[in-house]
Amino acid sequence: EIVMTQSPATLSVSPGERATLSCRATESVTSNVAWYQQKPGQAPRLLIYGASTRATGIPARFSGSGSGTEFTLTISSLQSEDFAVYYCQQYHNWRRTFGQGTKVDIK
Amino acid sequence: QVQLQQWGAGLLKPSETLSLTCAVYGGSFSGYYYNWIRQPPGKGLEWIGEINRGGDTNYNPSLKSRLTISVDTSKSQVSLKLTSVTAADTAVYYCTRGPRRIAGAADDWGQGTMVTVSS
Numbered sequence: 032e033i034v035m036t037q038s039p040a041t042l043s044v045s046p047g048e049r050a051t052l053s054c055r056a057t058e059s060v061t062s063n064v065a066w067y068q069q070k071p072g073q074a075p076r077l078l079i080y081g082a083s084t085r086a087t088g089i090p091a092r093f094s095g096s097g098s099g100t101e102f103t104l105t106i107s108s109l110q111s112e113d114f115a116v117y118y119c120q121q122y123h124n125w126r127r128t129f130g131q132g133t134k135v136d137i138k
Numbered sequence: 139q140v141q142l143q144q145w146g147a148g149l150l151k152p153s154e155t156l157s158l159t160c161a162v163y164g165g166s167f168s169g170y171y172y173n174w175i176r177q178p179p180g181k182g183l184e185w186i187g188e189i190n191r192g193g194d195t196n197y198n199p200s201l202k203s204r205l206t207i208s209v210d211t212s213k214s215q216v217s218l219k220l221t222s223v224t225a226a227d228t229a230v231y232y233c234t235r236g237p238r239r240i241a242g243a244a245d246d247w248g249q250g251t252m253v254t255v256s257s
Contacts, residue, residue, distance in 0.1 A: 032199075065243040067183075074232055074247040075183065080240045118183055122242025125196045127173070127185040 033057055033121050037130035043138040050106040052133045054119035059099045063123035066095055066104045069132075070115045078117075079104065109135070140165030142248035144233045146218075150255045156220040160233030160248055167191060167214040171241040174207060174218045176229040177250075184229075188242065189216055223255045 034057045044050045054064065062082040067075035077086040079095035082102055092107040106113055114137055119130040146158035160172070174186040187197040189207045197205050206219040220227060231251050234244035 063240075063242075065240070067244070074250050075244070076247070077236075077243065077245050080236075080243050080245075086245060120183075120185075120243065122236075122240065125242075126198065127188070127242045129183040129185065132182045 032126055033060060033124050033128050035119055035121055035128050035130035037117075037119055037133045039133060040131070041134045041136060043136055044109050045138045046111060047108050048138075050109055050113075050135055052104040052106075052117055052119075052135070054097075054102040054104070054130050056100045056102075056121055060121040060123035062098050063121055064095070064097070064102050065120045065122060066093075067118045067120065068113075068115045069118065075118065106135075140246055142233050142235065142246055144231075144248040144251050146231075146251055146253070148252055148254060150223050150253065151257055152224050152255060153222055154255075156218070156223050156227060156231075156253055156255075158218045158231055158233070158251055158253075160216050160218075162214040162235070167211060169238055170235040171238065172207075172209070172216040173234045173236070173242070173244055174216075175232045175234055175244065177232070178229040186218070186220075186231075190238075190241075223253075225255050227253065228255050229253060
């Protein structure tokens, strides 16, 4: 099983600031990583796939990078609607796995 | 605008079988992998398994012995059955799908079904 480890568990950021979330895989997943955003009481929403491609309708302030085992989700200037929990997922291996999540809250 | 609409029993007793169905409305059914993902209360996401239109499946090994995912292309539906449930299976269950080129990722999500296992 490929374990995805996200850091930090919680990130406190002021509106307008940049947020950088990390995700590390226990073995190479090439670029087969997705990022999701989940708000309370809602289903997750796909933000990024292929490590760096924004899904349809996702604002340009969200960007993804990385390959192999190290991945980053960057939110360039946090808006009020961006405070949420973010999950990474690998779909390189047939046994898909998620990170444990990073909560982005208001500083 | 595609919709994934899911339904099934929300309250089960231990040892019963969890059954959920997910229907696709407003979009193509083919060319996608359909996933089931669950989320225990207050916890993270767990991938349960997936199926494609042709019926090829992948299951989470931790659930494989109790799990069946099936597809009915005539109705544009996928189904999940999980036998011998326990309290540990209490979670919100999501039906999701992603296009073949990113098979395993979840682009579209159902509304979620809260399933509680309690005696």
